[in-house]
Amino acid sequence: MTAPAGGSLLESVRPRQALRPAGFWRSALTVALKDLRAELRTKQALNASLAFSVVILLLFSFAFDPTAEETRALAGGLLWLVFAFAGALIWNRSFARELPNDCLDGLLAAPISGAALYAGKAAANWLLLMAVELAGLAAFGVFYNAAWTSRFWPLLGVLALGTWAVTVVGTLFSALTVNLRLRELMLPLLVYPLLIPALLAAIQLTGPLAVGQAASAEAMLWLRLLGAFDIIFTALALGLVEAVLVS
Amino acid sequence: MRGKTLIVLCGLAAALLARNLYVMLLELPDEVSQGPIFRIIFFHVPAAWTAFLGFLAAAGGSLLYLLHKELRYDAFAVAVTEVGLAFAAANLATGMIWARIIWGIWWTWDPRLTSMLVCCVLYAGYLALRHAVEEPSQRARAAAVVSILACVDVPIVFFSIRWWRTQHPQPVVWGGGSMDPAYWKMLFLNWIPLLLLGAVMAALRTRQEGWQREIEALRRRAHAL
Numbered sequence: 001m002t003a004p005a006g007g008s009l010l011e012s013v014r015p016r017q018a019l020r021p022a023g024f025w026r027s028a029l030t031v032a033l034k035d036l037r038a039e040l041r042t043k044q045a046l047n048a049s050l051a052f053s054v055v056i057l058l059l060f061s062f063a064f065d066p067t068a069e070e071t072r073a074l075a076g077g078l079l080w081l082v083f084a085f086a087g088a089l090i091w092n093r094s095f096a097r098e099l100p101n102d103c104l105d106g107l108l109a110a111p112i113s114g115a116a117l118y119a120g121k122a123a124a125n126w127l128l129l130m131a132v133e134l135a136g137l138a139a140f141g142v143f144y145n146a147a148w149t150s151r152f153w154p155l156l157g158v159l160a161l162g163t164w165a166v167t168v169v170g171t172l173f174s175a176l177t178v179n180l181r182l183r184e185l186m187l188p189l190l191v192y193p194l195l196i197p198a199l200l201a202a203i204q205l206t207g208p209l210a211v212g213q214a215a216s217a218e219a220m221l222w223l224r225l226l227g228a229f230d231i232i233f234t235a236l237a238l239g240l241v242e243a244v245l246v247s
Numbered sequence: 248m249r250g251k252t253l254i255v256l257c258g259l260a261a262a263l264l265a266r267n268l269y270v271m272l273l274e275l276p277d278e279v280s281q282g283p284i285f286r287i288i289f290f291h292v293p294a295a296w297t298a299f300l301g302f303l304a305a306a307g308g309s310l311l312y313l314l315h316k317e318l319r320y321d322a323f324a325v326a327v328t329e330v331g332l333a334f335a336a337a338n339l340a341t342g343m344i345w346a347r348i349i350w351g352i353w354w355t356w357d358p359r360l361t362s363m364l365v366c367c368v369l370y371a372g373y374l375a376l377r378h379a380v381e382e383p384s385q386r387a388r389a390a391a392v393v394s395i396l397a398c399v400d401v402p403i404v405f406f407s408i409r410w411w412r413t414q415h416p417q418p419v420v421w422g423g424g425s426m427d428p429a430y431w432k433m434l435f436l437n438w439i440p441l442l443l444l445g446a447v448m449a450a451l452r453t454r455q456e457g458w459q460r461e462i463e464a465l466r467r468r469a470h471a472l
Contacts, residue, residue: 169396176389182379189375193368194396232399240392243313246385 024119027112031120032127038097039128045093046128049086053136056082057143068211071144076207080199082136084166087129088188091170094121095178104178108245118241122171129163140210147212155209161226162202165233169194172237175244201226253447260443267437275429284348288430291341293438294334295363297445301331302370304449306398309391318460319453321387324394325377326452330445332370339363362400369397383460 022030039046060078064070098104107117137155141148148155173191177183201222208216271286278285308324311317342360347353354360373393380386426434 172392172396176392179385180379186372186376186379190372190393193365193372194400196365197400233396236396236399240313240395243388244392246388 022112022116024113024116027116028120028123031107031112031117032123035094035097035121035124036127039093039124045090046132049089049129049132050135052089053082053086053132054139056085057136057139061143066144068145071146072207072211072213075140075144075146075210076203076205079133079137079140079206079210080162080203083129083133083163084192084195084199086132086136087125087163087166087170088191090125090128090132091167091174091191092184092187094125094171094174096174096183099178114242114245115238117245118171118175118237121174122167122237125171126163126167129167130159133159133163137210146210148210150212151209151214154215155206158202158205158209158223158226161223161230162198162206165198165202165226165229166195168230168233168237169198172241172244175241198226198229201229253450256443256447260440260447263436263440263443267433267440271433271437275433278430281349284345285430287341287345289433289437290441291338291345292434293441294338294341296438297441298331298335298338298366300442301327301334301445301449302366302398305331305394309394312387312391313395316384318383318387319457321383321391322453322456322460323449324391325374325456326449328370328373328394329452330449332367332374333448334441334445335363335367335370339367366397366400369400373397383463 057078060066060074064074095104098107108114110117137148137159140146170187170191173187177186177190180186204222205215205219205226208214267289271289275286277283305324305328308320308327312320312324339360342363343353346355346360373390376393377386377390380389
């Protein structure tokens with residue numbers, strides 16, 4: 001193969017300007033779109049996560065009597081346990097999907113920061129998990145006769161904040177455990193204890209909203225806790241991810 | 248720390264502990280409402296303080312490792328984490344004994360107890376992660392990140408009593424609870440031997456971690472030959 005006239009083969013394939021580091025947001029958006037495209041083509045994590053959510057919701061209907069009173073008491077906990085475990089199926093794939101064909105090494109060698117790579121993957125995971133949660137919520141409404149649609153917007157806000165908390169930690173640990181032998185075991189062992197404050201706040205906030213009731217009097221306290229968790233762990237994750245992402 | 252210094256520190260801790268036990272068992276009067284069991288506070292609370300200090304020191308060591316990439320900081324972090332975890336377990340055990348006698352139950356899902364348990368589970372996860380990674384620098388890097396993230400849980404544990412209303416007594420420090428000055432004095436006096444003991448254990452463990460690293464390096468070299 002001969003190089004084209006006027007420059008090397010590499011220059012002809014990839015202009016020199018393209019190697020300049022892209023901006024943080026642009027890089028993150030590119031990674032997020034890449035991940036979403038890859039997932040929507042295979043639908044591996046999405047299908048597994050969705051099927052898992054529906055099966056767990058079905059199984060819980062045998063664990064307790066899904067009457068209005070029981071549902072009201074357990075809705076928040078039930079939903080967030082389902083969402084957190086369904087989320088693990090999505091994060092597990094997030095970095096592991098880059099292992100075949102040394103794609104992870106390619107991503108790390110790309111002229112983008114580790115923080116942008118992480119932010120893009122977290123954003124894609126957040127969107128995927130939100131989609132699973134909305135579908136799971138629809139199944140919950142049907143199976144448990146819960147009128148959550150009357151509180152849709154506040155519920156969506158709580159889901160968005162809670163899902164970001166779950167995703168930001170899950171994605172970081174997905175990167176941390178990607179090269180470990182016992183990845184599937186280590187990820188939940190490390191992630192769930194760390195998520196307890198966020199899950200506690202999300203459960204308290206979701207409980208009344210998921211059965212169509214107004215938020216509790218202590219809702220602001222839980223909302224602040226959830227917001228603080230999101231901010232603290234997003235900042236920590238963006239700061240620490242460079243140390244994690246070493247090929 | 249040198250061997251002789253460690254022995255002196257150990258002796259000092261033992262002497263202080265013997266003196267404190269004499270005062271708390273024979274000189275201090277029983278607490279009015281709880282009786283003799285209240286004395287468990289002299290071990291329960293300082294154990295929690297020592298554990299928190301250990302976890303904070305581990306985060307400091309982990310941060311230093313990430314900044315300087317020197318494995319001695321990682322050895323320090325794992326040593327103080329293990330010591331912190333031991334004191335956290337002592338705090339939980341003494342708390343459970345206290346709860347059994349005062350509340351009639353071994354365990355209650357009170358947020359403060361639960362948060363301490365979460366803390367223990369988090370740092371147990373940190374140790375499990377260390378066992379799952381063989382390559383020393385990769386292990387140190389992953390463990391450092393987990394230690395720093397877990398450290399964020401420590402203030403949540405500490406301030407959780409202010410965030411959630413519980414049946415747990417108000418903490419005597421920054422919590423509005425009240426205690427006789429003599430009990431206060433003993434609480435701090437008994438923290439000193441526990442701190443000394445923790446420091447000796449951490450120093451021994453740090454040294455042991457260095458030896459272990461050397462043995463692993465020698466073993467790798469032997470396999471390569």
